[in-house]
Amino acid sequence: MNKNLYSPLIFEHTHKGRKGYALPDYGKGEICLPPVLLRSNAPELPEVDEPTVVRHYTNSSNNNFGVDTGFYPLGSCTMKYNPKVNEAMVSRSGVANLHPAQPALSVQGALRIYRSLEKYLSEIGGMSEFTLNPFAGAHGEYVGLRVVRAYHISRADEARRKVLVPDSAHGTNPASAAMAGFEIVEVKSRPDGTVDMDDLQSKLDETVAAMMMTNPNTAGMFEYNIPQIAEAVHAVGALMYYDGANLNPMLGIARPGDMGFDVMHINLHKTFSTPHGGGGPGAGPVGVRKGLEEFLPNPRVTEHDDGSLAIEFGEDAFGRVSSWLGNFTVYIKALAYILSLGADGIAKVGPLSTLNANYIMNSLKDLYRLPIPGPCKHEFVFDGLIDKSTGVTTLNIAKALLDYGFHAPTIYFPLLFHESLMIEPTETENIETLDRFIEVMREIANAVVYSPEKVKNAPYTTPISHPDEDEAALNPIVKYEDLHHEAL
Numbered sequence: 001m002n003k004n005l006y007s008p009l010i011f012e013h014t015h016k017g018r019k020g021y022a023l024p025d026y027g028k029g030e031i032c033l034p035p036v037l038l039r040s041n042a043p044e045l046p047e048v049d050e051p052t053v054v055r056h057y058t059n060s061s062n063n064n065f066g067v068d069t070g071f072y073p074l075g076s077c078t079m080k081y082n083p084k085v086n087e088a089m090v091s092r093s094g095v096a097n098l099h100p101a102q103p104a105l106s107v108q109g110a111l112r113i114y115r116s117l118e119k120y121l122s123e124i125g126g127m128s129e130f131t132l133n134p135f136a137g138a139h140g141e142y143v144g145l146r147v148v149r150a151y152h153i154s155r156a157d158e159a160r161r162k163v164l165v166p167d168s169a170h171g172t173n174p175a176s177a178a179m180a181g182f183e184i185v186e187v188k189s190r191p192d193g194t195v196d197m198d199d200l201q202s203k204l205d206e207t208v209a210a211m212m213m214t215n216p217n218t219a220g221m222f223e224y225n226i227p228q229i230a231e232a233v234h235a236v237g238a239l240m241y242y243d244g245a246n247l248n249p250m251l252g253i254a255r256p257g258d259m260g261f262d263v264m265h266i267n268l269h270k271t272f273s274t275p276h277g278g279g280g281p282g283a284g285p286v287g288v289r290k291g292l293e294e295f296l297p298n299p300r301v302t303e304h305d306d307g308s309l310a311i312e313f314g315e316d317a318f319g320r321v322s323s324w325l326g327n328f329t330v331y332i333k334a335l336a337y338i339l340s341l342g343a344d345g346i347a348k349v350g351p352l353s354t355l356n357a358n359y360i361m362n363s364l365k366d367l368y369r370l371p372i373p374g375p376c377k378h379e380f381v382f383d384g385l386i387d388k389s390t391g392v393t394t395l396n397i398a399k400a401l402l403d404y405g406f407h408a409p410t411i412y413f414p415l416l417f418h419e420s421l422m423i424e425p426t427e428t429e430n431i432e433t434l435d436r437f438i439e440v441m442r443e444i445a446n447a448v449v450y451s452p453e454k455v456k457n458a459p460y461t462t463p464i465s466h467p468d469e470d471e472a473a474l475n476p477i478v479k480y481e482d483l484h485h486e487a488l
């Protein structure tokens, strides 16, 4: 561990008696808590003066990179600008001060937000009904597959233990299917990245419960065979599952429900205005087509004839999946985003994200190897540089980008190619940013020709440049005490 990289915890700055806070004056009288809830000892908080607190957190945040710092073209995990006004909606006192245990009668507005979002997502996905409860995309997949299982069990068709997953799928797909108790069967891709129909046909039979698909797939290609795939999967009595984590390219253009999908999830923290990354909070709502509503998890927000809303527990298909109603603030941002864009704005998301990706792809394909000829949807994959003679790899290019203030694209995924470099610009970047990125990618490719070593040794400007990745994976330092010990 490099001593210069060791940044102390706020607790290491503590000096008895120093104060650096000013509490807001609520002036609302005494707060009455039952004695059992009151602590007997004072909390062990750091005692630090204000400049130290401000510098500590400002410097810590400067060690990070996010969409607020620079362009973040991370394929398969939409990282886009999320309007700050949606964050402002969340901090309004009317919602910020809600308590999840409040009786439904006192939170009718919050339940209306929940119900409205469910309806908009159903409209956007072409589904009959949504639950917002799941906390993440992977969690949504798990819940969706439990819905699939509950459906088969309800028909006394329990022998279906297999879930088909294309080899290009996001890693969460097989993981969630395994968690839901299924056996995973991989379906091959054709050279153009789409599902191999012959391979699919050979694996379809009465033991298959569902086929999971991502469309556009993880190589950024539209699966043009979806109608035939859905027909073949339905013909053996299995269901179609849609991984809608990155729904951007579909918005306003096509709906999973209309393509023949039965169950789907959406990542609100990718497509609907919650920043993605850092472990949450997120939400992975799950939608189902008509006839599967009864298998959605509890609790549900239901509407009575008089227009009032209630939190209800119906017949239980497979138990609860979240505490309370899930990550409520994420719903507020999603609803604010949908309402502020309106139907017209939503309809531009798909075309714009597609246009931006194709623009970058076509501006670089003379220097970077494009294994699947376009047009792509919202993202695309290069297989490293065309000129492989210098030994410069995708990892080198990704690291070289950091010196220019760009986050690296997704690398070595999907597994379809040796040197995958997966780029997603999203719909929210302007032409100047896209042009600058193209210019830098060309500059790096040209630098490789006259000094490959210079590119291999990049980055030169980041706090850490070439960590020992094997050591970091095999012996990670995850305890504060160990880190402290190493640094001293």
Ligand SMILES: *Cc1c(COP(=O)(O)O)cnc(C)c1O
Binding pocket: 076, 077, 078, 136, 137, 138, 139, 170, 172, 173, 214, 243, 245, 246, 267, 282, 284
């Ligand atoms: C991000 C992503 C997921 C998983 O979502 P999490 O919220 O990270 O669990 C699943 N599928 C695809 C295609 C994704 O991009």
